[in-house]
Amino acid sequence: MTTAVATKKALLDNGGYVYDFIHMLYFNRDTKKAFSVEFVEDNPPEVLERSLREPSNTQRWEFYVRNPLSESVRRKVEAALG
Amino acid sequence: MAAPALQTISDRLRSEYSELLPEIIRVRDRLETEVRYHLLPVVERLSHYERVLVSARVKDCESAVDRLRRHAESGTFDEESPERYSLLNLRDLAGARVLVFPQSRLPEVHEALRARFHDWTSDPFPPRTTSGFPAYKYFGHCPAASTTVMGEVQIVPMAIGLFWELEHDALYKPSPELKGIEKDPEMQDRTTLVLDALRGFEDRFEQLVLLSSASRTKRSE
Numbered sequence: 001m002t003t004a005v006a007t008k009k010a011l012l013d014n015g016g017y018v019y020d021f022i023h024m025l026y027f028n029r030d031t032k033k034a035f036s037v038e039f040v041e042d043n044p045p046e047v048l049e050r051s052l053r054e055p056s057n058t059q060r061w062e063f064y065v066r067n068p069l070s071e072s073v074r075r076k077v078e079a080a081l082g
Numbered sequence: 083m084a085a086p087a088l089q090t091i092s093d094r095l096r097s098e099y100s101e102l103l104p105e106i107i108r109v110r111d112r113l114e115t116e117v118r119y120h121l122l123p124v125v126e127r128l129s130h131y132e133r134v135l136v137s138a139r140v141k142d143c144e145s146a147v148d149r150l151r152r153h154a155e156s157g158t159f160d161e162e163s164p165e166r167y168s169l170l171n172l173r174d175l176a177g178a179r180v181l182v183f184p185q186s187r188l189p190e191v192h193e194a195l196r197a198r199f200h201d202w203t204s205d206p207f208p209p210r211t212t213s214g215f216p217a218y219k220y221f222g223h224c225p226a227a228s229t230t231v232m233g234e235v236q237i238v239p240m241a242i243g244l245f246w247e248l249e250h251d252a253l254y255k256p257s258p259e260l261k262g263i264e265k266d267p268e269m270q271d272r273t274t275l276v277l278d279a280l281r282g283f284e285d286r287f288e289q290l291v292l293l294s295s296a297s298r299t300k301r302s303e
Contacts, residue, residue: 005267006267008267009267009268019265019266020262021259021260021261021262021263021265021266022157022259022262023156023157023158023262024152024155024156024157024262024265025156025157036155036156037265038155063156065155065156066155067155069155069156069158070160070162070163071162072160072161072162073154073156073158073159073160076158076161077156077158
């Protein structure tokens with residue numbers, strides 16, 4: 001694992017994020033945030049760290065993705081994540 | 083009479099698959115035959131311990147549908163935009179794979195096939211999936227078999243190819259949705275360890291064969 005990948009993995013693990021291999025997202029039900037594999041791969045650890053620190057709205061899921069999700073996809077993924 | 087229920091994108095793609103299947107099979111058969119034919123001059127020169135194995139396959143329906151699903155970020159079809167999805171976007175509905183041992187034979191296998199498939203598009207494997215082994219992949223059309231269904235040719239060292247078959251047949255073929263597991267960084271690390279070990283094995287094998295053959299030549303002089 002490269003240093004950057006290991007750092008990102010540690011950030012996600014420490015933040016309590018779990019990998020969902022069906023949707024290829026790291027998610028945390030408490031913070032209601034989800035990060036796509038593409039977002040994690042594309043961005044340096046600093047961006048991921050900043051995104052993890054951003055205050056979360058625990059009423060609605062926040063998706064960190066390369067391309068914005070359409071409403072119908074968002075609804076399906078939210079339903080799957082619970 | 084009640085209106086028919088709306089099809090999901092997965093259902094629509096399964097139906098597209100059924101329609102395309104005869105054409106996919108034609109592409110597979112054509113690819114396999116052409117690959118075998120163009121490799122004959124190489125195969126006829128192999129030493130007794132060397133191997134060039136050709137296999138061909140049709141991507142099965144659920145793998146094809148799942149592949150398109152995983153193209154989408156978040157691995158979810160957008161049911162409101164069905165026009166975005168067609169199996170004809172896949173490059174590997176039909177495929178031929180050439181397994182080569184030892185890897186030193188790979189360049190000449192590649193050269194023989196590249197001459198035939200010179201107008202196909204090169205689609206290199208991501209480096210982490212081959213771990214330093216030479217490997218090649220091309221996709222394109224066989225117009226004699228189909229102008230719409232694409233085929234893929236892979237040329238890979240036997241050690242990697244057989245490991246991929248283990249992964250694919252044992253893990254992912256019965257449950258294509260598990261494919262997302264590959265993206266887990268720790269899983270990728272473990273895969274790299276396996277590939278490095280296979281490369282080490284093959285490097286040493288070739289060294290010993292070369293040493294032994296050099297020593298035999300010297301003795302006979």
